Amino acid sequence: MKILIVGNFTETSKATIARYFPEDWDIVTVPPGKEMLHHLEDCQVLIPEHIKVDHNLLSVAKKLKLVQTGAGFDNVDINACTQLGIWAANAAGVNAQAVAEHVMALMLSYYKNIPLLDVFMKKRMDENQLDYTGSELAGKTIGIIGLGAVGKKVAKFCSAFDMNVLAYARHAAAQSDSFVKMTDFDHLVGESDIVSVHIPLNPQTKQLINKAVFKKMKNEALFINTARGGIVNERDLTDALKNRDISGACLDVFESEPLPINSELRSLDNVILTPHTAGMPDGLKFHKKRYDFFVNNIKRVANGKEPESKLNQLL
Numbered sequence: 001m002k003i004l005i006v007g008n009f010t011e012t013s014k015a016t017i018a019r020y021f022p023e024d025w026d027i028v029t030v031p032p033g034k035e036m037l038h039h040l041e042d043c044q045v046l047i048p049e050h051i052k053v054d055h056n057l058l059s060v061a062k063k064l065k066l067v068q069t070g071a072g073f074d075n076v077d078i079n080a081c082t083q084l085g086i087w088a089a090n091a092a093g094v095n096a097q098a099v100a101e102h103v104m105a106l107m108l109s110y111y112k113n114i115p116l117l118d119v120f121m122k123k124r125m126d127e128n129q130l131d132y133t134g135s136e137l138a139g140k141t142i143g144i145i146g147l148g149a150v151g152k153k154v155a156k157f158c159s160a161f162d163m164n165v166l167a168y169a170r171h172a173a174a175q176s177d178s179f180v181k182m183t184d185f186d187h188l189v190g191e192s193d194i195v196s197v198h199i200p201l202n203p204q205t206k207q208l209i210n211k212a213v214f215k216k217m218k219n220e221a222l223f224i225n226t227a228r229g230g231i232v233n234e235r236d237l238t239d240a241l242k243n244r245d246i247s248g249a250c251l252d253v254f255e256s257e258p259l260p261i262n263s264e265l266r267s268l269d270n271v272i273l274t275p276h277t278a279g280m281p282d283g284l285k286f287h288k289k290r291y292d293f294f295v296n297n298i299k300r301v302a303n304g305k306e307p308e309s310k311l312n313q314l315l
Contacts, residue, residue, distance in 0.1 A: 007049030095279035143192030146199035
């Protein structure tokens with residue numbers, strides 16, 4: 001069984017990942033490029049990161065049986081997989097706890113000024129020079145856009161902090177706990193002290209959060225995105241932060257990843273940035289729950305069964 005993992009990994013990450021698969025499987029981890037195309041010809045499973053999996057790419061993979069992604073699958077052409085008889089599956093929900101915890105960590109870091117205070121202490125500055133404004137979470141209203149596995153956990157955590165929870169979901173059938181008040185999109189962005197995004201990236205959600213949306217938010221609002229960078233118009237977000245149309249942002253995902261070195265977001269003092277690590281609590285590029293799921297799903301397909309969390313149906 002040959003498993004091709006495509007992405008930008010350190011040597012340490014590669015070794016960690018390889019050890020997690022059965023010893024008799026051939027695990028190949030490569031960056032996007034010519035070497036990837038060479039291995040694609042005879043692999044049975046593709047785990048893609050930072051590449052677009054389209055018909056042209058898939059047509060090279062003559063032995064491919066499964067395209068396995070993490071929670072997001074916006075980089076995979078599901079129709080092309082179906083046409084070529086290849087299963088496509090994601091790992092929905094496996095990173096929900098990790099991402100929801102990351103959201104709370106970002107929120108607390110922002111309102112408790114953790115980055116600022118950490119630098120202050122390490123630079124051994126005079127405490128008489130310390131000047132900051134903090135805030136408690138209790139009593140604040142969080143607006144959660146998308147009420148899937150991650151959104152529901154964030155809602156539960158926020159309720160435990162005595163926060164008011166608003167939520168918007170495109171599908172009216174989305175179930176919510178009693179402490180969650182379902183509302184429409186405009187009301188959510190206008191009334192929330194914190195707006196947190198938890199929806200997939202697709203044609204309907206691409207750049208959903210733009211200048212018009214930021215104008216509707218409170219001037220003191222905090223914007224959090226741990227979903228997908230493409231959901232937000234990054235230029236509009238940067239302008240909103242610079243103009244103080246919103247108070248600040250906590251971002252784990254970006255339109256272009258890795259975030260360009262010259263991005264203005266890196267220099268703004270009202271922004272906290274993390275490098276798309278919200279769903280990886282066990283170490284760089286590694287999450288045990290995710291790889292447990294990957295291994296089990298690959299075994300299912302190898303044994304002629306349908307994958308769990310399948311994204312298509314083969315005849």
